[in-house]
Amino acid sequence: MPLSKEHKVVKKVVLAYSGGLDTSVILKWLQTEYGCEVVTFTADYGQGEEVEPARAKAQNLGAKEIYIEDLREDFVRDYVFPMFRANALYEGEYLLGTSIARPLISRRLVEIAAETGADAIAHGATGKGNDQVRFELNAYALNPDIKVIAPWREWDLNSRESLMRFCELNQIPVDQKKLDSKPPYSMDANLLHISYEGGELEDPWVEPQEEMWRMTTSPAKAPDTPEVLTIRFEKGDPVAINDEALSPAALLTRLNELGGAHGVGRLDMVENRYVGMKSRGCYETPGGTILIKAHRAIESITLDREVAHLKDSLMPRYAELIYNGYWFAPERECLQALIDASQATVNGDVRLELYKGQVRILGRRSESDSLYDEAVVTFEDDAGAYDQKDAAGFIRLNSLRLRTRAARYGAK
Numbered sequence: 001m002p003l004s005k006e007h008k009v010v011k012k013v014v015l016a017y018s019g020g021l022d023t024s025v026i027l028k029w030l031q032t033e034y035g036c037e038v039v040t041f042t043a044d045y046g047q048g049e050e051v052e053p054a055r056a057k058a059q060n061l062g063a064k065e066i067y068i069e070d071l072r073e074d075f076v077r078d079y080v081f082p083m084f085r086a087n088a089l090y091e092g093e094y095l096l097g098t099s100i101a102r103p104l105i106s107r108r109l110v111e112i113a114a115e116t117g118a119d120a121i122a123h124g125a126t127g128k129g130n131d132q133v134r135f136e137l138n139a140y141a142l143n144p145d146i147k148v149i150a151p152w153r154e155w156d157l158n159s160r161e162s163l164m165r166f167c168e169l170n171q172i173p174v175d176q177k178k179l180d181s182k183p184p185y186s187m188d189a190n191l192l193h194i195s196y197e198g199g200e201l202e203d204p205w206v207e208p209q210e211e212m213w214r215m216t217t218s219p220a221k222a223p224d225t226p227e228v229l230t231i232r233f234e235k236g237d238p239v240a241i242n243d244e245a246l247s248p249a250a251l252l253t254r255l256n257e258l259g260g261a262h263g264v265g266r267l268d269m270v271e272n273r274y275v276g277m278k279s280r281g282c283y284e285t286p287g288g289t290i291l292i293k294a295h296r297a298i299e300s301i302t303l304d305r306e307v308a309h310l311k312d313s314l315m316p317r318y319a320e321l322i323y324n325g326y327w328f329a330p331e332r333e334c335l336q337a338l339i340d341a342s343q344a345t346v347n348g349d350v351r352l353e354l355y356k357g358q359v360r361i362l363g364r365r366s367e368s369d370s371l372y373d374e375a376v377v378t379f380e381d382d383a384g385a386y387d388q389k390d391a392a393g394f395i396r397l398n399s400l401r402l403r404t405r406a407a408r409y410g411a412k
Helices: 021-034 053-060 072-085 099-116 131-142 160-169 176-180 248-261 286-302 305-324 330-345 390-398 400-409
Strands: 012-016 037-044 065-070 120-122 147-149 186-189 194-197 227-234 237-241 266-272 278-284 348-355 358-365
Touching (some): 037 053, 053 065, 065 099, 099 120, 131 305, 227 248, 237 248, 237 286, 248 348, 390 400
Parallel strands (some): 012 037, 120 147
Antiparallel strands (some): 186 194, 194 278, 227 348, 266 278
């Protein structure tokens, strides 16, 4: 596809670079088609692969400035944990593992562009998915003047054959053995989850193969002995497991290991993409599945009823904003301020059990902020803590509209 004069003025671009074949092709394509200098940015946010080899690959392809950064703590502390304070679930199921990683990448792309004097940023998301929207909305929210190049929407390299031909013409090394052994679906991984899409999964009736799952043991083959652990929360964030204080990334890593060993956190769903189509995705989120269950448990004794219900009513909108790419939008920030304010009293411990794919709450306590009053709720003599006669007036007042309607229209 011929490029416009406006596109041709790009002199330097920051590319989100994984070191894989697709982004290596993009790197060379940017150099040949735009005639620009390419700065590569590779982030370690817990995808489980070494990122340092990307340096040599980028150098061999002519990149002069190369950024490789460990962002695991930033990812969990500044993105995952704030999201979990909201108990966010998209369409009631999805823990937003891919969605929440995109604003982190967008922020660093924009920051590196400013640091290096780059005119534009580039990503490898396709023109059919949500990620193109997430990358670009978040980028424009941070820098309204940034140029974004999305090669998959511009080039004509739309088949494996054309990609291989481009690699041959531009001397891009291809690991054919690795390419041939690629799984029959698209994967995206970070410290929160792994997602699987495409290939055989495009038929929503086809059951995923057991060997597809990488983070979790099959629940049927998980240990016969349950594992009990205690998670401590401070202001809504988990800070320790079994009394061992851990950093955000270390804590999520530990929960992934524990949950994965017991088959916790598998999900197979058909979701509604922001771009308008339905898409089938399979997800593994062992640590996140444990966290959301534990967080709701500690909130159950530390949050006022109306605050808890207000949070629950706002959660679907909050989750939708993250899914659609509006992390840096003012409405998400407003909701976050409310959510964070609610977490001041969310302090205490949750004891839970992991067993064959399930997370079961065994207990919850908060010495400083519990609103649970045993003297009031007991079925034994409460020594006057609660006068049961008061319930009659409460019920009569709350039934007034119902009695009025029944008097007007008659009983159904």
